[in-house]
Amino acid sequence: MSRPRWVRRPWQVALFGATLFVALAYAAIGVAIWWHAEAVLAQAPKRPADAALVLGSRAFLDGKPHPCLTGRVDTALALAKAGLVKQFVFSGGVDSEDGRTEAFVMRQHAQAAGFAGPMVMESASTSTRLNLSLSRPLLLAAGVRSVVIVSEPYHLWRIERLVRMSGFDRSFDVQYAAAPTSCWRALGPLSKGALREPAAIVNNAFRGFLF
Incomplete structure (x- = not known):
């Protein structure tokens, strides 16, 4: 009697099981991000703060400032x-996709909208973790003691944990503001950034930045 194919090829069964596990884990993280995003969207900052720290993303799309950033x-x-x-x-x-400096593009957009208050640019960071670590000395130098961190809803679950693990919240009173950008309103958890966020969470967790 011949054995079933799945018995004859156990490596295929193992590969399928591993793929299914990764897919389910990725989906579970995505759902957790979605739930948290909805919660932070419903909880706008209540207390005045010294500054808003706006975290960057891709600067341009089709030759125009990216709506996720603006x-x-x-x-x-x-x-x-x-x-x-x-x-x-x-x-x-x-x-890296268009060679523009995200901080500069954000400042231009704020100026075009008529904002005349102080603006500081941190234009060297290439990750969320670096957004926080490189902004910290600039915030302290500007006399900031309380800050609202602004990013898209899907991003804030990871930001909150990076803030705690890095000790950023020991330097500042921190609040969070979820930005309901046109990208989020159009696609929500299916936007490019949201789809990539579980991978960023796993990467940061394995490197010991989140827990």
Whole structure:
């Protein structure tokens, strides 16, 4: 009697099982990100802060400032209009996809919108972890003691843990503002950034940055 094919080729069964496990784990992280994103969208900052720290992303799309990036700046502008912040710190280095400096593009957008308050640029970071570590001395030098960190909703679960693990929240009173950008409103958890976020979480966790 011949054995079933799956018995004759156990490596295929193992490969299928491993692939299924990875897919389910990735989906579970994605769902957790989605739930957290919805929660932070419903919880706008309540206390005034010294500054808004706006984290960067891809700077340009089809020759125009990327709406995922400018939407984050728009959220900071809304905080300023509401009297919750008086200055901005833009954090983001050179975008590998288009060669633009994210912090510079964010400052341009804020200026075009009429913001006249102080603006500081951190233009060397290439990751969320570096956004925080390289912005810290600039914030301290500017006399900032309380800050609202602004990014898209899917990003904030990881940011909150990086803030705690790095001790960033020991230097500043930290609040968070989820930016409902046009990218998020159009695609939500299916946006490019949100789909890549579980991989970033796994990478940061394996490197000991999150837990």
